[in-house]
Structures are given as C-alpha cells and as structure tokens.
Amino acid sequence: MKVLKTGKLEQVIDRLAQQADVYVPMLRGQQSGFYSWKTYNEDFDDLMFDILNVYQSPKHLILPQTEKMYSFRQEGQEVSIEEVAADIEPKVIMGIRSCDVRGIEYLDEVFLTKGYVDEFYKARRDKITIIANACYNPGKNCFCDSMGVSPTDPEAADVIMREVNGGYVWDVKTEKGEAITKQIEDLLEEQDVELFSLKPFLRKVEYDGVAEKLKDMFEHPMWEKYSEPCQTCGICTYLCPTCYCFDIQVKAWGDEGYRFRCWDSCMYHEYTQMAGGHNPREAAKERFRNRFLHKLQFFPERYGRPLCTGCGRCIVACPTGVSIIKIIDEVKEAETGA
Amino acid sequence: MHNCSCENPLVPGIVEVVKIIDETPDIKNFYVRSENGVPFNVMPGQLAMVSLVPVGEGMFSVSWQEENDHLEFAIKRTGLMTDELHKIEVGQKLGVRGPYGNGFPVEECKGKNMLFIAGGIGLAPLRSFIKYCFKHREDYGKITILYGSRSAADLCFKDELFEKWPQEKDTEVYVTIDNPEEGWDGHVGFVPAYLEELNPSPEGTIAVICGPPIMIKFALQSLEKMGYNDEQVITTLEMRMKCGIGKCGRCNIGSEYICLDGPVFNLAQLKQLPPEW
Amino acid sequence: MNYTKEIREIATRLLESGQVDMVMAWEKGDQEYQTIPFVARTVDEVNRIVCDEYAVHNLANHLLRFRDGKEKIAIVAKGCDSRGIVRLLEDNQIKRDRLYVIGVACTGVKDPLQAMKANSGFERKKDQDEGLASKCLYCIQPNPVIYDELVGEELPLPELQGRFARIEEIENMSVDERYKFFEDILSTCIRCYACRQHCVACNCRTCIFDETRPQWVGRENNISDNMMYHLVRASHMAGRCIECGECERVCPVNIPLMLINRKLIKDINGFFGPYEAGMEYVEGNKPPLSVYRENDPDDFL
Numbered sequence: 001m002k003v004l005k006t007g008k009l010e011q012v013i014d015r016l017a018q019q020a021d022v023y024v025p026m027l028r029g030q031q032s033g034f035y036s037w038k039t040y041n042e043d044f045d046d047l048m049f050d051i052l053n054v055y056q057s058p059k060h061l062i063l064p065q066t067e068k069m070y071s072f073r074q075e076g077q078e079v080s081i082e083e084v085a086a087d088i089e090p091k092v093i094m095g096i097r098s099c100d101v102r103g104i105e106y107l108d109e110v111f112l113t114k115g116y117v118d119e120f121y122k123a124r125r126d127k128i129t130i131i132a133n134a135c136y137n138p139g140k141n142c143f144c145d146s147m148g149v150s151p152t153d154p155e156a157a158d159v160i161m162r163e164v165n166g167g168y169v170w171d172v173k174t175e176k177g178e179a180i181t182k183q184i185e186d187l188l189e190e191q192d193v194e195l196f197s198l199k200p201f202l203r204k205v206e207y208d209g210v211a212e213k214l215k216d217m218f219e220h221p222m223w224e225k226y227s228e229p230c231q232t233c234g235i236c237t238y239l240c241p242t243c244y245c246f247d248i249q250v251k252a253w254g255d256e257g258y259r260f261r262c263w264d265s266c267m268y269h270e271y272t273q274m275a276g277g278h279n280p281r282e283a284a285k286e287r288f289r290n291r292f293l294h295k296l297q298f299f300p301e302r303y304g305r306p307l308c309t310g311c312g313r314c315i316v317a318c319p320t321g322v323s324i325i326k327i328i329d330e331v332k333e334a335e336t337g338a
Numbered sequence: 339m340h341n342c343s344c345e346n347p348l349v350p351g352i353v354e355v356v357k358i359i360d361e362t363p364d365i366k367n368f369y370v371r372s373e374n375g376v377p378f379n380v381m382p383g384q385l386a387m388v389s390l391v392p393v394g395e396g397m398f399s400v401s402w403q404e405e406n407d408h409l410e411f412a413i414k415r416t417g418l419m420t421d422e423l424h425k426i427e428v429g430q431k432l433g434v435r436g437p438y439g440n441g442f443p444v445e446e447c448k449g450k451n452m453l454f455i456a457g458g459i460g461l462a463p464l465r466s467f468i469k470y471c472f473k474h475r476e477d478y479g480k481i482t483i484l485y486g487s488r489s490a491a492d493l494c495f496k497d498e499l500f501e502k503w504p505q506e507k508d509t510e511v512y513v514t515i516d517n518p519e520e521g522w523d524g525h526v527g528f529v530p531a532y533l534e535e536l537n538p539s540p541e542g543t544i545a546v547i548c549g550p551p552i553m554i555k556f557a558l559q560s561l562e563k564m565g566y567n568d569e570q571v572i573t574t575l576e577m578r579m580k581c582g583i584g585k586c587g588r589c590n591i592g593s594e595y596i597c598l599d600g601p602v603f604n605l606a607q608l609k610q611l612p613p614e615w
Numbered sequence: 616m617n618y619t620k621e622i623r624e625i626a627t628r629l630l631e632s633g634q635v636d637m638v639m640a641w642e643k644g645d646q647e648y649q650t651i652p653f654v655a656r657t658v659d660e661v662n663r664i665v666c667d668e669y670a671v672h673n674l675a676n677h678l679l680r681f682r683d684g685k686e687k688i689a690i691v692a693k694g695c696d697s698r699g700i701v702r703l704l705e706d707n708q709i710k711r712d713r714l715y716v717i718g719v720a721c722t723g724v725k726d727p728l729q730a731m732k733a734n735s736g737f738e739r740k741k742d743q744d745e746g747l748a749s750k751c752l753y754c755i756q757p758n759p760v761i762y763d764e765l766v767g768e769e770l771p772l773p774e775l776q777g778r779f780a781r782i783e784e785i786e787n788m789s790v791d792e793r794y795k796f797f798e799d800i801l802s803t804c805i806r807c808y809a810c811r812q813h814c815v816a817c818n819c820r821t822c823i824f825d826e827t828r829p830q831w832v833g834r835e836n837n838i839s840d841n842m843m844y845h846l847v848r849a850s851h852m853a854g855r856c857i858e859c860g861e862c863e864r865v866c867p868v869n870i871p872l873m874l875i876n877r878k879l880i881k882d883i884n885g886f887f888g889p890y891e892a893g894m895e896y897v898e899g900n901k902p903p904l905s906v907y908r909e910n911d912p913d914d915f916l
Contacts, residue, residue, distance in 0.1 A: 030869035031803055032737065052736030055867065056805075065805065065836040070349050072391045072433075079391045079431040083349055115598065116583035119346040139736030218612045229652040231676065233809035235867045245587030248348075248580045249834050252392040259395075261348075261580075262834050264588070268808070270825045271588050274578050275396070275417030278551065280591075280614045284680065290590075293612075298593035316735040319728055319813060319865035320672065321644040321651030418828045 002181075002188040005167040009049070013037050013094065015184050020090040020129070023061055025054045034058040034093060049095045050163075052139040053311065057100045057241035058093050062107055062125055063263075069120065069248070071258040084258065086123035092180065094131040095161070099144045099311035101132050101154035103241025108156070109303050110244050129176045132157035133168075136196040141312030143325060146205040149309050152198055164193045205328045207296075207306060214297040216336045218289070226327055227288035229320035234265035236314035236322070237291070242307045245271075266291050292327055347583050350389055350433030351377050356408060358428055361494035362487075365459055366424055367401065367412040370432060375406035377434055382444060382466035383574055383602050386411070386436030387582050390426065394419035397579040397597070399463035400437065409434075412462035412494060438582040439601050442467045442546065442572065450544045451479035455557055457529050457549025458487050461494055463574050463601075464548050472506050481506070482538050486514040486529040486553075490522045512536060530556035533564075540566045547573045558605065568606035575601045575615050591615050616722045618666040621766045622691055625717055626661045629689050635715050636686040639674045640664045648730035652677055666691055666719060669727045671748050673859040675699030676815040682708050690714060693721035695750070697759035698857035698893030699815035704761075705893070705900060708818050718759025720767035723751040726864055750860025750873070753778050761896050782878045797842065803868045804841045806834070810862035810872055811848065816855040823847065845875065853879040854902040857893040886912045 004012055014037075016022045023034040027046040033056030035045070048054055068084040111121035135151035138144070144151055154160065158177035161168040170188050172181050181188075237243040247264035251257050264271060267287050273279045281287045299307035308324060315323045357369035370377075370388075380386065380400045388411055389395040396419045402410040415424045426432075444467070452471055456464045471478045483503060487493045493513065504511045514525040514532045525532060530553065545561055547554060554573060561571055577589035577596040584598035592611040594600060608615060626638040642653035642663040650669035654677075655661050673696045681688060682703075692700055697718055703709050726748040732738060733745060755778075757770045785793060808824070811817045823831050824844060832847060833840040856876040863872040884890050887903035 027739070029803075046739075051739060055737055066834075074392050074431075077427075077430045079352055079433065081349065081352065081391070081433065083346065110585055114584055116347050116585070118348070118583070118585055120348070140734050141731075142736075228654055228680075229677075231809075231812040233812035233865070234807035235809050235865070238805050238807045239867060244585070246580070246585075247834060248395065248586070249830075250392065250394055251833055251835065255392060257392055260835060261586075262836060263806075264586070265807070266587065268825075270827070272578050274576070275420065280577065286614070290614075293592075294587075294590065298590060301593035312735065313737075316731050316737065317728075317867050319809065319861075321649055321727065323645060326645070 001191060001193060002170040002172075003164065003167050003191045003193060004161065004170050004188055008167075008187050009047075012184050012187050015187065016092050016094070016180065019183060020092045022092045022094055023058060025049060025051075025095045027054075032056065034061065034096070049133060052135075052137070052142070053097050053099070053313075055239060055313065055317065057103060057239065057311070057313070058096055059100070059103055059107065059241050059244075061091060061093060062104060062128060063111075063121065063244060063246070066260055066262045067120060068258050068260045072256065074255040086120050088123045088127050090127040090129070091124075092129045092131060095133045096130060096154075096157075097133060097135050097311075098149050098151045098154040099142075099309040100241045101130060101156050102144070102149045102309040103311075104130065105156045106242045106299075106303070106305070106307060106309075107244055114302075129158045129180050130154075130156060131159040131161060131177075131180070134160050134162045135198075136163065137199050138201045139312065140202055141315045142201060142310060143203045143205050143312065144310035145201055146203075146207055147306055147308050147310040148207075162195055164195060169193060169195065203312075203325060205325050206332050207328060210328055210331050211297045211300040211306065213331055213334070213336060214293060217331060217334060218293070220334060220336075222327070222330050222334065223285055223289040226322065226330070227285040230267075230284060230288050230322055231320060232267045232269070232284045232287060233319070234267050235317050235319070237265040237267060238263060239313040239317050241309055241311055241313070242295075266294070292324065295324070296328065296331070347435065348581060350387065350391075350395075350435040352431050353377050353409075353434050355426060355428055355430045355432060358426075361412060361496075362492045364415045364424075365412055365494050367410055367494075368423075369408045369410055370434060371408040376403055376409055378437055379403065380409060380437045380466075381441035382470045383439070383442035383463055384437040385439045385579075385582065385597065385601060386434055387438070387579075388413075388423075389433035390419060390423050391431075391433050393422045395433070395580075396420065397438070397582060399466070399574065399601070401462040401465045402469055403466070412459065412465070414459040436582065438597050440599065442574075442602050444470060447544050448477045449479065449542075451542050452481045453538050453543050453545040454481070454483045454485075455529060455533060455545060455547040455549070456483075456485045457553040458492065459494070460549030460553070461485055464546055465495060465498075467546060468503070472503070475507060479508070479542065481509045482536075483509070483511045484514075484529060484533055484536065485512070486516070486532065486549075488516045489519060490515055528556070529553050530560045533557055533560045537564060540564060540570060543570060545571045547571065568609060569604055571605040572602060573605070573608070575603065577615075616666075616668050616670075616719075616724065618719050618766045619664065622666045622717060622719075623661050623664050625764060625766070626655055626664055626689065627658055629715060630655070630658050630661065634687065635689040637688055638664065638717075639677055639688060639690040640666055641670045641672070641691075644727070646727075646731065646734070648725070648734075649727045651727070668725050669730070671724045671726050671728075671864065673699050673813075673815055673861050675703060675859075676813060676861070678703060678709055678714075679815075679818055685713070687713055687715065689717055691717045691719060692759050692762065693719055693724070694754065694756040694758050694760070695721075695857060695859040697761050698756065699859055700761055701893035701896045702815050702855065702857050703818065704896050705902065706818055711896075714763075716759065716762040716764075718762025718765045720759070720765065720770050721754075721757045722770065723747040723754070723757070728864060748860070748864065750858070750864060753858070753873075753877070755858070755891065756894065760894055779877065779881050781874060782881055785874070785878070798838055800870050801841045801845050802838050804836070804845065804870060805868055806836055806841065806844065807867060809865045809867065810870075813861040813865045814852075815859065815861075816852055816857065817848075823851075845870075845872075849875045849879060852876055854883045854887070854890065854904045855892055856880060886915070
C-alpha cells in the first residue's frame, strides 16, 4: 500500500499547491473551515486533519456564498452584457470527510442534472479534485451511515486518505486521483499497514420509509411542536453541506453593475415573498416544515436520496437545540391515518 | 429539454422593446424582439425571465408569440422592477431568458371544448392559449371565455375581448366587473358567481383558469359543483422565482418546481401537492 | 441554579387555574447539557419543564411570536431576560397584562451551545471546565427587574470589574488598527442573521435588511456589505441592547458582537446617562435615542 507519512503531509500539500489551489481543514482564530494553503500561517493556523470535522463545510468552494454572474452597462436605451469569467483555477479539496463528499455529490445532482446544467457550477466543479479523509471514529452527533453514507468510502472522492499509525494510506480512486498522485509519488512509501476498523456509531436514525410516511404528515402537529423554539435564523442552512438554495440579485451604480448570486435560506421570510404581497410560507412553522420536508421527502422524491448526510452540524450549531434526528425519530414513530 | 437561446441558461439575451400598449392604468403590454425576430420559441403558458438589466429580473408568462416577429409580455405594476419597467419607452433594450416551464397541454386539449376563466392580469397567460386555439381553430371545439376585473378600466386586451374574439367561429366571450359603474352596461358581479350563472357544460370540456387566489379558490368550487372533474380543470401557478431552471430552490410546492414542472397543473395534480399554492 | 421544582409548581398552578394559556420555560434536549426553550400549554406538559444551569436562552425574544395574539403568557425570566421584557414593553410589542412574569434570581448559567460544540468532535479537547456563559461575566443585574412572582432570593448586585476594559483598548487603537480589527472580525460573517433573529431588541416587523424597496444593504458576502450590516444593526441597538448576549452566543463564526454593543452602551451612558437599557419599566418611558430633548448633547454629530 502507498503510505503518506504524517511528517511528509505538509510537503505533499506544498507540492500539490504548485499546480492548484489546495484547501485544507484548519482552525483559524475562532473559525474552523477549509482555507487555502496559500494563506496558511503556522503562527495562527492549526491544521485539522486529525479532528472529526470543521464547522464550515467546503461547499463554498464549489458554490461560493457570493458569485458574480455577468456585468452590464447601460447607455441610453442600449444595454450590453458580459459574462464574468468563472473562477476556474484548479482546486484540490484535501482532508474532506465522507459526509461532506456526499454533500458535493448532491450539489452535482442539483446543478448538473434534471434538464439544465449550471455552467458556472460546472466550470468550477470540473477543476476540483477531492482527496477525502476516511472516518473511522464517528463523533457524538454523527449519523452518516444512517443516511446511506459510508464514512470510510466516500463515492465521489478521487483519492481517499486512510489514517493509520504514523500516516495515511493513499488510496487512489479515479483518473483525476491518478493524475494528482503523479505529482507526489516520490513522497509516498510502499508499506504494509493495518487499517483501523470503523468504531460504532453513537447515534442512529431509521430513515427507511420516512419519505413515504411524510407524504401524509404535512398537517401533523409535530411541525408546530418542533418549530416552536426555532428563531428562523440561517445557521442550519448555511453550515449544511447540502443546502444549496440561492438568490439572484443585482448591484448597480449609475448605469453599470453586475448581477450576482448568493446563498439564500428557506428559513428567511423574504425567500418566498412575492412582489404582489402574498407569501405562501408566511409563518415560521411553514418555513421550518418546508426545510425538513425538502430534506427528507421532496428531495428524495426528485433525486432518490435524502438531502442530509448525517454530518451533525445543524444539531451542534442550532442555538435552540432543533435536531433533525429527533424529527426523523418522531416521523418514524408517528401514527398516520394512512 | 434545455432549449434556451443562450449557452448559459442564467445569462439573458438582449431584446428591444418595439411597442408598448397601455392596457389598463397598471398593466402594459410590452412587445419585444431580438435582432432576428423572437429570441426563442415559446409554447402557450411558458415563462420567461425579463430583466430591466440595472434594476432586476422578474419571471413572467409570455402572453403571446407572434410568429417569428416578437414576444408579448403583459405586465402589471406590483413591485420595484415592474414600477421601473412601466417607465421605459419604445427602443429600450431588455434582457430576456427562457423559455421556462411546461406550458399548457395544447395537444391533449385537441378536440375539446375550451372554457377559459380569468380575473385581472390572469388573462395574460391564458391569452397565449386562447390565441393559439384561434390560430388552430379546427383543432378545438366550442370556445368560451369568461373574464372579470375590478372595474371596466382594469380590463386588459379590450380590443380582443370586445372586437376580435367574439367574431371568431363558435366562440362566446363573457365579461364582468366587480361593481356597477357609470357607462358600463355589461355584467356586474364576481367571476365565480357569473360562472355558475352561465353554467357551461362539463361534457368534453377543459376549463383553464387563472386569476387572483381568491377567485381561483371560489371558481374551483363552482366548477366542482357544476360537475367538472379534477382532470378537466387546469390552472397556472405563481411562486417567487429566481433561476427558472429548478436549481435555486424557492419555487417548490412539495417536490415540484413551478419553474420547471409547472407552472401549469391540472387540479388532480395539484391535489397531490401540499396546499401551499 | 436549579429552579425546576419551583417553576413546575407555579406552572401547574397557573395552568390549572386558567390564569395563563401557556408557560414559557425550558425542557431538556438529547444531551445532559442541552436545555432548550419549551412552551407548556397543559398541566400534563408541566413535568417536561426545567429551569437549570443551562437555561441560557432569553425567552423574551420568543414572546414576539405571540405579539399579535391574545393569549395570556407566563414567562420565566432571569435578570437579563427580564430586561428583554422591558424592552418589548417599551417598544409596545406586547401588553403588560398579557404577561405573568416568573422572575428567577440568576446565579449565572452555562451555555448548552458551547457544551454541544465542545463535545461535538469539531474542536480540539479543551482541558478547562466550560464555566459560566460569557454573557454572565459582565452581568450587571442578576435579579429580575420586572416580575409577578419571584423564585429564589434576590442576589447582591455584582461589582463589575473591567466591563469596558476591552472597549477602552479598542478606543485607544489608531484609526488604521481599529479598522483592521473590525475588518478582521466582520469578514468572517456568513450573514446567517442569527444575531438579529435571536435579539429581543430586533423586533421590527420588517427589518431594514429585508427591505427591498429600496434595498438598503446588499446581500453580497463581502467586507463592505458585512460592515454595513453590522454597523447599521449596532446603531439600531444603541440605548436598546439589554445585554442578554444572545447575539454573540449564537454566532456560528464567533464574532464578538457584544464588544460593539458594549461600546454603544458606554457611549449612550456617557452622553445621556446614567442609563442602562431595560432596567425598570415605567409606562411611557423610552430609550434615550427614541426621545428628543432640547439639551441633548450633540457634540458627536
């Protein structure tokens, strides 16, 4: 097996960074997320390959929080439009966990399938290589295996790093992975090592049958009950590796400007507010319900799998303790009329 | 499925406003064309994203495509973008992208009697289907149009309503306004009540309905009372939309996206969806 | 601090007698350190109520959901929460006679969110004990300032040291240093609006940041729009922030928002003081920036 010794990890990143912008998990000040190796400062930043995960998933690398789409200029009645060149510098996302890789798989389905290809997304996605970090040690709020994610074998990874004593097994999965491995082959060592086995999950949910059951639960009192503490902020949607909703807005000064898209959240009142005044999801409960139904029923109906990877971030970061696990449990236990 | 005129479905092409008709005090009909005619071909009931580029974008139903000459958008002033749009003059360049959505089932309706029920600006999307039926007159049976608005001044497409459409073969046009007013000798009353009064037979008929939510709600009840089944009733929905291509998330009702799977649904399909329309 | 037993007794009495329609308190979540807001509407639900050392949330903010209703609401309020209730009363968001305030003398609370995070595996293990929530370190009023019934013994007011020490440090920075400081802390904002949503003083029906005609602040996530957001919000907090610390507590990217609020508290106190927001409810009273007086200071204009 090819093994990357822990002592050579930074050398490998350095080498990869010669050909691409490499993003790795770091603790930076009070933040944790994926930051460019170009910005790494060993006095302030702490590499986080060895902890469970970081608070901010790397979804912003593929779906930036704000993205310019095209610029325009108006002169009199004339208008000209110029597409803003997409940011297509090759990127490597290194050290990403299975749950977040699955998040990217779902983004791929949304932005690349069902009739339309989102060209901005595609340009960026094509240039991204994923080096995952297999998980053998689930955390206290992890339930990825319950949502059909294998913590040790992320599907869309180009390379999987598998932690072993003293380093990582370098497990190449795709052609993109082969290509990137060529750059660092001399830093890997051939060695026989024993892989860790996956530790048991502390949290489990039974998702089987939930999407089907939810069809009859739109008016169920559970939505009232669980939405009551929710203050409809956007923390859960913005930390979620799968939430992808966006808004399109304009920035103009005088007769020129640009149109951009930016993340949006279904928890916000304005999200479905129509110009004429009507809002189909006026109440907090209605927005809360739509968020969970989208994840657990609507997305599965459209794309076949639930829009949740079991990463646990929304559970950890919700200021009022809303838990998707509890909601799934409640659906599972609910008696429905059907 | 992706039949957008431009390579990137989120970037609009440029069209010129070649004519503006004041339909009512707050509705204008904008005729737009690109250099070579229409920017793209549209089926009745499909949508397009229109942008007054420095101000904003809005999703509108295309109220008619005239051959390869121009597209028409009848637009009511309701918000920031439409306020500004109502200030432009002929010659203004706009952005437009599309077409989006499924459109009306023009093929499935062949051989049927058509009952169109509209209120206010709700006539704009139906007009594309009405005019399509007249253009292919032999494909459709009897055509009944029932249209209402708050006042006589708020009726749009008056020329067609009162002059052209009633002249068409086997066609009846009924117009009503909410309250009596001086100079109006036509029908007065709400659309659903007038509908029940007229009581058009459900036999071999498809009802197509669009208007304010309250009108739709009561007209649906009337149709049910009159014996129309859920497959015979078609409507076109409105939700807030941003991308038009089923990506941005907000226009969902259940697992359906209005921009992609809609905006046209029959009542049987709607009843499968959560009641958020 | 654990008043669970007392609160349950009061809740039972109030609900049984029909004196209130609901009791706003807390219940336990999945973890021993997780306490979450809970509304009991029936006597059967009372045994879910807790009021323990993790009862950190300012429930006054949860009253906003009921502002248009007629329900009579009992609400458990710590010192800071009770100042939040005064905020809502002064802002005419709810009527006093709809409320039955169960005041609790608060010895300080821990933050379940910090405990969740510390135990999530998303952080390196820290050796020290979690201790009190950071908002409690600068608490000036542990006792409820408005209540219908008090639980616990009134506590002596803490002698605060260094409440404004960090503010003074920042004031003494050069303009460039200070700009850099704010740029650093605000560039990390993800614009989730959690600070606004969890703030009892943010009770406008349509927030300026949601206004689209005109749109005052852009939705782009960049330093200028982020600064605009935070500075506009801060100025709306001037003289109105009741220091419950919820904004800073809930921030998923740890922006030290109370620094900004505390600077404004210090300034308002200096210009118009002595003034501390929401310390007593006198019908008709308004915060300093909501009233005009001929002798108002204007040197800073």
